[in-house]
Amino acid sequence: MSAPRxxxxxxxxxxxxxxxxxxxxxxxxxxTGVTKATLGSPAVAGALLSAGxxxxxxxxxxxxxxxxxxxxxxxxxxxxxxxxxxxxRVVAHADVSFNTEIDVIRALSSAAQASGRRHGVVLMxxxxxxxxxxxxxDLEHAARETxxxxxxxxxxxxxxxxxxxxxSPDARNMAELxxxxxxxxxxxGQRVGIVSGGNSANLDWALGAADTGRINNLRLGESILLGRxxxxxxxxxxxxxxxISLVAEVIESSTKPSRPWGTLxxxxxxxxxxxxxxxxxxxxxFALGRQDTDPEGLHAPPGIAILGASSDHLVADSGHDxxxxxxxxxxxxxxxxxxHAMTSPFVAKIxxxxxxxxxxxxxxxxxxxxxxxxxxxxxxxxxVVSRPHV
Ligand SMILES: *Cc1c(COP(=O)(O)O)cnc(C)c1O
Numbered sequence: 519m520s521a522p523r524x525x526x527x528x529x530x531x532x533x534x535x536x537x538x539x540x541x542x543x544x545x546x547x548x549x550t551g552v553t554k555a556t557l558g559s560p561a562v563a564g565a566l567l568s569a570g571x572x573x574x575x576x577x578x579x580x581x582x583x584x585x586x587x588x589x590x591x592x593x594x595x596x597x598x599x600x601x602x603x604x605x606x607r608v609v610a611h612a613d614v615s616f617n618t619e620i621d622v623i624r625a626l627s628s629a630a631q632a633s634g635r636r637h638g639v640v641l642m643x644x645x646x647x648x649x650x651x652x653x654x655x656d657l658e659h660a661a662r663e664t665x666x667x668x669x670x671x672x673x674x675x676x677x678x679x680x681x682x683x684x685x686s687p688d689a690r691n692m693a694e695l696x697x698x699x700x701x702x703x704x705x706x707g708q709r710v711g712i713v714s715g716g717n718s719a720n721l722d723w724a725l726g727a728a729d730t731g732r733i734n735n736l737r738l739g740e741s742i743l744l745g746r747x748x749x750x751x752x753x754x755x756x757x758x759x760x761x762i763s764l765v766a767e768v769i770e771s772s773t774k775p776s777r778p779w780g781t782l783x784x785x786x787x788x789x790x791x792x793x794x795x796x797x798x799x800x801x802x803x804f805a806l807g808r809q810d811t812d813p814e815g816l817h818a819p820p821g822i823a824i825l826g827a828s829s830d831h832l833v834a835d836s837g838h839d840x841x842x843x844x845x846x847x848x849x850x851x852x853x854x855x856x857x858h859a860m861t862s863p864f865v866a867k868i869x870x871x872x873x874x875x876x877x878x879x880x881x882x883x884x885x886x887x888x889x890x891x892x893x894x895x896x897x898x899x900x901x902v903v904s905r906p907h908v
Pocket of ligand 1: 577716718737740748
């Protein structure tokens with residue numbers, strides 16, 4: 519099988535999504551399943567929908583277009599504010615978009631009129647993380663302008679925290695979002711529908727003791743795919759953290775000194791050269807580099823220590839084990855490593871359902887037709903390989 523490759527276990531992703539959907543439902547919150555880290559994979563989208571995710575969200579219109587081409591039956595939200603230059607595409611393929619600029623909403627309105635559609639708008643509010651969002655004091659004005667635009671429906675408000683500055687979602691900023699929804703209701707004389715509190719970083723807050731107030735939606739990507747909450751990257755109880763892994767192949771294995779020799783200058787990526795002298799070491803090279811993933815975000819299996827990486831080589835110490843050339847090793851990934859690997863044309867993406875899956879889990883009649891590969895023989899692993907297109 520080709521390497522490097524991402525192996526994506528759809529059953530584990532579905533389990534993670536189903537668990538979070540159920541826990542949040544108990545708090546009055548429905549889930550937008552975020553597909554951007556998988557480049558809008560229709561197979562992953564199918565797993566999310568079969569787990570009870572109501573709506574799909576992606577930050578790139580290209581991914582939403584890919585989901586539409588694959589006929590994924592779901593409403594879709596563009597999570598990043600649309601580019602003015604993409605207004606027509608956004609209206610054609612996304613049901614709703616998150617917005618912060620009235621000029622863009624006007625362009626969406628024109629595009630919607632031209633194509634005879636109605637486009638939903640969620641206004642994003644800045645609550646301290648200093649990424650996207652209308653300042654709270656300007657929200658009512660933006661909402662009034664939005665309401666006045668033809669072929670545009672004001673669907674709600676939302677906020678995004680943690681991503682840029684690490685501001686944690688908490689009782690205070692979430693109560694502020696609830697209060698904004700209440701005051702918009704009063705000012706506009708109509709109820710704000712969607713109140714979207716944030717992303718995976720909101721889970722601690724949402725599943726904790728605090729009152730969830732008006733917040734009725736979260737947009738979840740990382741927590742479903744990697745089973746971790748992003749504030750401290752700790753595993754979420756009951757979720758799989760290994761739904762996605764990266765397999766790489768050994769291309770050199772030898773015993774080498776642990777310290778370089780010669781006159782030392784800058785390395786290819788400015789990282790410091792090895793300094794400690796640990797004598798001779800079992801050094802392996804994997805055919806994997808910065809053009810495939812973010813090496814800092816890889817976790818090697820026990821016994822293997824990553825020493826460094828350049829564009830195409832990942833150098834590791836294999837300790838007492840001498841790995842042979844051609845051996846394959848499985849790495850776990852953090853969000854950054856996942857994002858880079860998914861985006862690299864050199865990394866194959868393999869969707870699989872492992873042989874040990876419960877027989878009653880298949881064939882999967884609960885899935886929308888056409889979303890996933892047809893069920894194989896019970897007990898037989900099956901996989902779909904997308905070839906690297908280089
Ligand atoms: C990526 C993104 C999300 C999902 O974030 P995760 O941390 O992966 O759950 C939610 N909202 C917006 C606006 C995003 O861009």
